[in-house]
Amino acid sequence: MAVIRLGLIGCGYICKTHLKALKKLNDPSIEVTALVDINKEAAESTKQLLPAPQNCQVYGSVEEAGDDSYDAAVIMVPHHLHVEIAREVLSKGKHVLLEKPLAISIEGCRELLALAQSTNRVFMVAESAVHWPEVVQAIKLIKEGVIGEPYYAQGNCFESIGIDDFDFCEVPDWIYDPEKNGGGAVMAGGVHWIRPLRLMLGDMDKVAAMTMDAWKTMRAETLAHALVKFKNGKQGVLHFHYSDIPMEKIPFFQIFGPKGEITIHGKFEGGITVHTKDKVTTDNCGGYWGSFKPQMASFISALKKEEKITEAHTGSVSEAVKDVLVSLAIYRSVEEEKWENVDVF
Known part of the structure; x- marks a missing residue:
């Protein structure tokens, strides 16, 4: 071609x-x-x-x-x-x-x-998110054992919609419609936080969640909080919050291990800090917006090779299914007011 x-x-x-x-x-x-x-x-x-x-x-x-x-x-x-x-x-x-x-x-x-x-x-x-430079760096550091085997992580998707992320046009109206969006904050952007936690700690097993419709412009949940149990026994928290007012920046991700902690800064422009007993290091790897070029490069490379996307590929449909199953389990947990299994397929 x-x-x-x-x-x-x-x-x-x-x-x-x-x-x-x-x-x-x-x-x-x-x-x-x-x-x-x-x-x-x-x-x-x-x-x-x-x-x-x-x-x-x-x-x-x-x-x-x-x-x-x-x-x-x-x-x-x-x-x-x-x-x-x-x-x-x-x-x-x-x-x-x-x-x-x-x-x-x-x-x-x-x-x-x-x-x-x-x-x-x-x-x-x-x-x-699989190409997000700070996420890629965090995964690399975890594999190198810099913080030891991580046992807990949290993801915080805090966004002031129309203020600090949609910097080039109006927010599309369908984002606010649960019939078209599939829900509220969880489906709108939260899935970008689910995959990194899965990559850092492993596949998720159960969730227990609660939500709130605090911002009426979005006609579904604007606040969601989910406790997560991973299949390997690790634990985590997912926290999603959408609003139209400025919010204090909090870390997008924190990953804790026995030897240290990794923080991905709460700003789309990027930043990552690693805390260990001996030192603290901070770097900027490119930020969230730096994920789109390598993602497109991955797609173009597959096109040129005409290679089928297998389960091992970061862009595989099977991996994307797992992200959606976590989102749907969060919604079921809210309805049933109990822990919900993720692998309902």
Whole structure:
């Protein structure tokens, strides 16, 4: 495949971030040839961000884009459309990078997992947290034994929506709609905190959670707190909080071991501190926004090799399923007011 023709499906706020990553890669073998959005004005606006010269067409739907306008697609539509659009694009024989979360239901996860297992196309899930430079560094330090075998970790997803993270456009309205988002803060951004804790401590076994609808703009939970038991006996906490007011910065992650503690700073611009008995070291590895370039590079590499994404790959559908199962277990725990098993599939 001399030139890979890329279609961007969904031209909202996250599309701009993926486009920035593509520009940073500066790979001449990648050409954006299709922009698809039900709002053609959004697609036309995105087209203006493409480097010139470019041969890119705007379409109002995947059906309108047809079968020969792109070879691979980055799907960035509202969560409730993930299954439908991924199914349609894969049925056309295209490669897919699908934004997180994989789906908002167990049934949706089952369908996409079956598609991933049956297709010979590249089907990767865009869970950027696995490429988050500070998370990658923390995992490396844990493997090196810098803090010993970790026994406890906490993840804090505290976001002042529209103030300190959505810095390039309005927050899309569907984020506030639980029918389209799949819930509230847990599905909107919390899944980005679930995967790092799984990578650092292992797969999760049970959760006990409570939530609160404290900010009425978001018509679902804006505050969620979950105790986590891991399959290996370790423990942790997940804490998600969305609001529209400025909030004091607290660490995004803290990982504790017998020899020390690792803190990933509570700011998207980055920062990590390692505490041991002998010293304290602080570094900035690139921040959350630094995760999108290596993520896109991983997808492009798979396209060039035409390699099937296996369970061992960070972008595998099977790993994305596990993240969704944790989210759904949190919601069940709130409803049932008890500990819930994660592996309900």
